[in-house]
Amino acid sequence: MTTEELSALSGLELMRWVQTEQPADFPSLRRLLGMRFDEVEHGRSVVSVDTQPDFANTLGTVHGGIAATLLDTAMGCAVHTTLAAGVGYTTLELKVNYVRAAGTDGRILSAEGTVIHCGRRTATAEGRVVDERGKLIAHATTTCLILPATG
Template sequence: MSTTDLSALSGLELMRWIQTARQTDTAPPSIGRLLGMRFDEVEHGRMVISLDTRPDFANPLGTVHGGIGATLLDSVMGCAVHTTLPAGVGYTTLELKVNYIRAARTGGQTLTAEGNVIHVGRSTATAEGRVLDENGKLIAHATTTCLILRPSDD
């Protein structure tokens, strides 16, 4: 599918296309591909994304760097917002607030993030997210505010 074709998809359709492309290893370059993110569930207003930790994710203390958790949360919440948007409408993160609860190990631990939309308006949207380890323990939780990017009325 070409870039032109992708721009005609609604946010939900685009997230589902990416989900399929990741499963078939045909997804375009992205932070998600770089980190090994999997789109486990894609619904209107809700996303579940997981990844497996690896030694490259380590901070100086040897646990998963907080930036990995923040990126996972930013992705899952932003993608949840995107699922609610029509074709041609995008978003960008205005604010990201992350609370870290416990460290994650770097040795192949599966981290699963769920993002849920709280509100979508004309110009902003809000969402919340949580990251759990493979034992269901809370690693981090967050909220976001996104700016809705609508085409100009020129």
């Protein structure tokens, strides 16, 4: 799909394209971390990743930046699903609370992002990261700046 064709998609349509059709070799943070888009719907997204030794901090557990990245992605993409074609967003603020460490041994971490409010200029969302047993790893809130369509 061309850049022009992608820019004509609504936020929800674009996120569904990312979920189902984006080429696996498309340069992205998603490819780098092995992130999957498990669920995409209006105002909600779920992303997951299999932990790996490269995610380790100096203590040998998953670095907090991995959980923050999952949260920023899930919440931002949830916001994106509510936007019209050509309208973008950027994270203004991200507040993460870490609850427990996660191992780097291939366990699945899943982040769910849900929109709380989406206005003309800003949007807010909340998110949670859980491990494959449903144990809470981290939770967060975000504020996003809505970027109007250009052109």
